[in-house]
Amino acid sequence: MNTPKPLLTKTELRKSLLQTRKSRSPEAWREKSDRICSHLQTSPPFTQAKTILAYFSFRQEPDLSPLFTIPKKWGFPRCVGKELSWHIWQPGDALQTGAYGILEPLPDAPKIDHSEVDLILVPAVGCDLRGYRLGYGGGYYDRMLSKAEWKSKVAIGIIFEFSLLAQLPVDSWDQPLHGICTESGNLKFNKI
Ligand SMILES: Nc1nc2c(c(=O)[nH]1)N(C=O)[C@@H](CNc1ccc(C(=O)N[C@@H](CCC(=O)O)C(=O)O)cc1)CN2
Numbered sequence: 001m002n003t004p005k006p007l008l009t010k011t012e013l014r015k016s017l018l019q020t021r022k023s024r025s026p027e028a029w030r031e032k033s034d035r036i037c038s039h040l041q042t043s044p045p046f047t048q049a050k051t052i053l054a055y056f057s058f059r060q061e062p063d064l065s066p067l068f069t070i071p072k073k074w075g076f077p078r079c080v081g082k083e084l085s086w087h088i089w090q091p092g093d094a095l096q097t098g099a100y101g102i103l104e105p106l107p108d109a110p111k112i113d114h115s116e117v118d119l120i121l122v123p124a125v126g127c128d129l130r131g132y133r134l135g136y137g138g139g140y141y142d143r144m145l146s147k148a149e150w151k152s153k154v155a156i157g158i159i160f161e162f163s164l165l166a167q168l169p170v171d172s173w174d175q176p177l178h179g180i181c182t183e184s185g186n187l188k189f190n191k192i
């Protein structure tokens with residue numbers, strides 16, 4: 001069977017999805033972000049997780065911050081060179097603006113070891129129905145999720161429904177996710 005060639009490149013899709021995301025109202029962003037939080041909060045991977053890796057919303061990404069007061073061990077990334085370094089953060093702790101203008105925990109915040117991580121909430125520009133993800137092009141999550149110690153972790157892409165596409169272009173290094181959460185609900189995949 002032939003796999004159809006996607007009509008747009010990753011760069012073109014990234015540009016178009018980011019433009020659409022930027023054009024929507026702050027009210028829609030808040031309301032849809034809250035619906036994503038509600039779906040996540042009741043999903044088994046979330047309720048069963050003790051330690052969760054998340055992100056601070058940037059460029060109108062879904063805002064998960066209402067979840068951060070739920071008693072879990074929460075980890076957030078710092079961009080260090082080409083790698084992500086994960087640190088414990090809880091509301092009230094200091095933050096700083098890091099690479100790309102994204103909020104990050106301070107470098108001396110306690111680090112989270114991969115062995116304790118139960119769930120990864122992965123920011124994305126877009127995802128497809130097979131669980132493939134398009135990011136900002138830095139390759140940070142692909143590099144991380146390709147490592148043996150992270151491969152087995154449940155990783156869920158967080159996007160607004162409009163960013164869920166039938167099929168994204170896929171490169172050899174792309175790591176499919178286990179699930180996707182949008183304002184319409186949770187999608188679960190058998191990882192490819
Ligand atoms: N909220 C959030 N935090 C995150 C990520 C994310 O996607 N969302 N990341 C996920 O990895 C890492 C940051 N990755 C990023 C990678 C590239 C660009 C960026 O601005 N890239 C340029 C183009 C660069 C190029 O094409 O060479 C741009 O979009 O203008 C931003 C963030 C870590 N923290």
Ligand SMILES: Nc1ncnc2c1ncn2[C@@H]1O[C@H](COP(=O)(O)OP(=O)(O)OP(=O)(O)O)[C@@H](O)[C@H]1O
Pocket residue numbers: 010133134135136137138139140141142143144146171173174
């Ligand atoms: N496992 C890996 N090892 C080395 N380089 C990698 C790996 N995964 C991805 N890369 C590099 O990262 C670059 C960006 O890849 P891609 O455009 O798929 O990023 P993205 O998934 O959109 O970004 P991000 O994960 O930062 O949100 C590619 O040029 C690729 O060479």
